[in-house]
Amino acid sequence: MALSFNQKGKLVKNEDLLIKLKAEWFERFDDILANKTTALSNLKCLELCEARCCPRVGMRPMAPEKIASPVVVLLPFEMEYIMAKTGVGREVFRLWPIDLTPSLRLEIGTLDLGKPCPFLQDDRLCGIHAHNPLDCRTFPMLPSLNPAGSMEWTLGENCPSIAFLSPAFSDQMKHTWQGLEPHIPRAWWDLYAFADHWTGYPEPSHAD
Ligand code: SF4
Ligand code: SF4
Structure with missing residues (x-):
């Protein structure tokens, strides 16, 4: 009985910790998006890729539904943040769990090469x-x-567009990530x- 009591106590604490971490991450995302002084990247996305996304160069002539997304890995609770802000459901992301501790698991949302990004419009x-x-x-x-x-x-x-990348944008992005780094688990x-080395996923076991 003592063991199950302790186990239950741990779970309650984990839930509290998850709520706290989520609130902190939501605040960080709010702060990043509230910054209206973001430097222009100077990238020629629309001109060179005909997109504000990153279909690879060889994919440009393909129909939008055929374009596999690049591999995008969301930060902790970023999937939940996007869901809260846009109303999309969890099912559009591929979930990849990471363990913060042996008893605390986070589900990281990813957008991967297995199918076109669900947010890529026509x-x-x-x-x-x-x-x-x-x-x-x-x-x-x-x-x-x-x-290290x-x-x-x-x-x-x-x-x-790499040759066009603005140093001011680059510095600002580095600064943003430097601020997040202490909060990102290994x-x-x-x-x-x-x-970065994924070339595609096996199909998920559930029907999309
Ligand atoms: S960041 Fe680069 S690859 Fe992505 S859309 Fe812009 S130009 Fe194309
Ligand atoms: S969310 Fe999808 S469509 Fe939007 S920029 Fe990222 S990969 Fe492109």
């Missing part, structure tokens, strides 16, 4: 542009955490690094 613009994932807004910049725990940056090779960084 006009090839992002249907949730005002709330699209920070990963989308950061591309072609790709953050990573090195083994410091952030590093690379550029997505398949972006035809397991998320591992998932993000792993996702």
Whole structure:
């Protein structure tokens, strides 16, 4: 009995912690979106990719429903934030669990190469542009955490706009991520690094 009491106590604490973490992350996303001084990226998305999303260059002539999304990994609670702001359901994301502790699991939302991004509209613009994932807004910049725990940056090779990337935008994005970094669990960084090498997923077991 003592064991189940303790176990129950742990679960209650985990729920409280999840509620607290979610509120904190929602506040961070609010702050990021409230910043109206975001520097222009200078990327030529509409001109070079005919999109405000990132269909790869070879996909440009394809119909929107055929365009697989890039691999997008949402931050902790970013899926819940987008759901709250746009009204979309959890079923449009692929869920990838990460364990914060042996008894505390977070479900990270991803948009992957297994199917076109559900937010890509027929006009090839992002249907949730005002709330699209920070990963989308950061591309072609790709953050990573090195083994020493410091952030590093690379550029997505398949972006035809890299040469135009504004240093002011780049600095601002780095600053934004630097502010988030202390709150991002290592397991998320591992998932993000792993996702960079995904070439596609097996179909999910449930019917989409
Ligand atoms: S690949 Fe580059 S240019 Fe094309 S939509 Fe993405 S960020 Fe813009
Ligand atoms: S959320 Fe928007 S920007 Fe991101 S992959 Fe989907 S359509 Fe593109």
